[in-house]
Amino acid sequence: MGPKNSYIAYIEDHSGNGTFVNTELVGKGKRRPLSNNSEIALSLCRNKVFVFFDLTVDDQSVYPKELRDEYIVSKTLGSGACGEVKLGFERKTCKKVAIKIISKRKFAISSSGGADSTLNVETEIEILKKLNHPCIIKIKNFFDAEDYYIVLELMEGGELFDRVVGNKRLREDTCKLYFYQMLLAVQYLHENGIIHRDLKPENVLLSSQEEHCIIKITDFGQSKILGETSLMRTLCGTPTYLAPEVLLSVGTTGYNRAVDCWSLGVILFVCLSGYPPFSEHKTQVSLKDQITSGKYTFIPEVWADVSEKALDLVKKLLVVDPKARLTTEEALNHPWLQDEDMKKKFQDLLAEEDKLMAISQVLIEPSTSRKRPLEGEAEDAESTKRLAICTAMS
Template identity: 50%
Template structure:
């Protein structure tokens, strides 16, 4: 354990000039809310406060109204810690007292912590015994509506996307981390070129989004609709984007591509089965749960596509339409199209995973990008594709079909021979089981939370031997290579989800998801109260459009592989 900063008695003169802290390295400041307290520069990793001699900053009787008030201060009352383990520092305040430490009037609780944000007020023993206001040198003051601040502490900036900002947030009860997407409504009317500004209630769409429960899809825990903005509270994922993984490696090998693509396809199938078309699938919207070579993925940003009108979506995402299906470009957002637009996008992503450059690009001189997409002008140059299996190439061809009626559905994709790999499926299942064990242990730690057992926020715990598919008339081993393992793996998730809800609702028979699960989940109070059970890890951020830049060799006139 690191040594404590030097102990300093604060005398009656409150002269801070002699402090040993180096103001040039300060990351924050405590500004006094009472003239009897000094201003304190914060430059070390942690500080302790109390009336004990070993504290970094020692409270003395003259700071309080009489001995009775002073004795309510613990020898070690609270500490402020700068956490530098992540990508950017976070500041936490830990309550170590018997009589309480308060931030903005809310008691932290003995041996509990909470993030300390810019302009937070610190009180000791009594909420009206205000000592300091915290000034964070790394950020400007941002205010949020009470609908947000009543439940969450909004912290550092994580990113900015087409519809707004993403910030780190903490649940006030358990100090669990989330990503909170802030979608400014004022942008919708500006971006919508078809005269459809974003107005009205979003409750129905929010209900749909918050019902989603799948191991490969970002969990939406809460959505707050205010007059100025939507605040979407999301699972936090800290492994980075698939885009960055591909860029850092140049490309993925075929087995790793299959490993990640399997998860993407299962996530999209789940969305389609629930009436949601993603509309913006791209490597930036595929997040990785860890930095490991093989990890679970989380598909994100499907929520915005559900809540934002068509014109706004098209105008926003067509700046770089590399992943858009031909029918979307042809109709300019005014026509109708089906969920197979997502299959096209998955085909583009798979192509990129395998060779590190896209099938359609502005780098091609003989044809502009939109023409390439609308006419389906792409190839498989031998010098890049010679080591890729014919099965993978054939799957891409079936996904990148211009005519949507001839294009493979997501169910067809999951049945494709290229994905029928028992070792890959087993590895994915083991990672799901591992994530669920972590989730279960955290639920047990906070067993007092009653809603945790009604609907599982991440995914039901799948046993080592997955039950037979509820959609299959015959029982099958989910990893039996003689059957369609992917369908079984997907449906076993739904099967156990139904079992969990059945056990939690007085043994109501559960035979069909639509008939029995959805009515249970329409109670919004369930979602507003439930606590996330897997504090995963960057969050759900969108970035400015980026493109893969291939070499000139990638667009040679070599004959397409047959």
């Protein structure tokens, strides 16, 4: 019992190998109060097992009723200029999801006009709904209220960016596994007449914290669905990853799907070396001039550990002339990617993902032998119980 007839929930540590609340050790025989969204871990501070939801705290009413009816919105996973991404739980199944919240006001300002911003979000939803590929993020739901709410599958491993930021580099076999998947995803987009236009490590998500995992392309806010002959003349995307023809095409000739292949080349360069090919760091040459001339920074001692085949693929993607640049299909046929062990690893990861999905589907099927509660009597208790236990973080 707490002050003013309120209740305080606490956790008491009886474990032999440690209980953690929000990464801090409780200590054997000691107690710690729990606040809404506290994360409980066992043995190791990163081994999260539960999230505590305080059902007396009303932090859900800020969200539209249609969303609240289907999901519980939890902690913030990330944020950007136009909104944030939150962890969510499906009420019926307790499965975790990512809820992307886009502020209409901020989005309208950044898009220079409300009508265009609405079109952009609707374009993203239209694109996501029509796509079905294991390496492209899946949309689960969409709510258009005071803000936009896009419900997506949750990728537990976070962004590729976090694995390469700060001059970190990936092992070459890991680069190969990730890049193969990126190429398959972008090839699928191009075959369906879609250019992503904003490929970068922040928009490549990983399915788990394991080094070898499934990756998925996300964030289609800048994408365009192309007609047979359409070219785009809008300057968009992230400067470091923009193709030369994008920087040179404003109001002139336009550009096509080859822009994604350039961006993939930049991503591969960063993954293999740990640094970007084009940067304004320690140089007098502008970023635009570096990119349009195709003059990237090459540090021989860094690349000494990278195979000739990998470097050759990078060089053939970072070609200024889009007509001479490798397509996704040509890149997939490059000698570096003719690795049967890597492809088998990918197939094994896909099979494992399918198996986990099948198991979770079985777990959420309602039992036919359970007694049906008397009308209105047990449903509330059952619903509250489900809220309490659905927070288990796998």
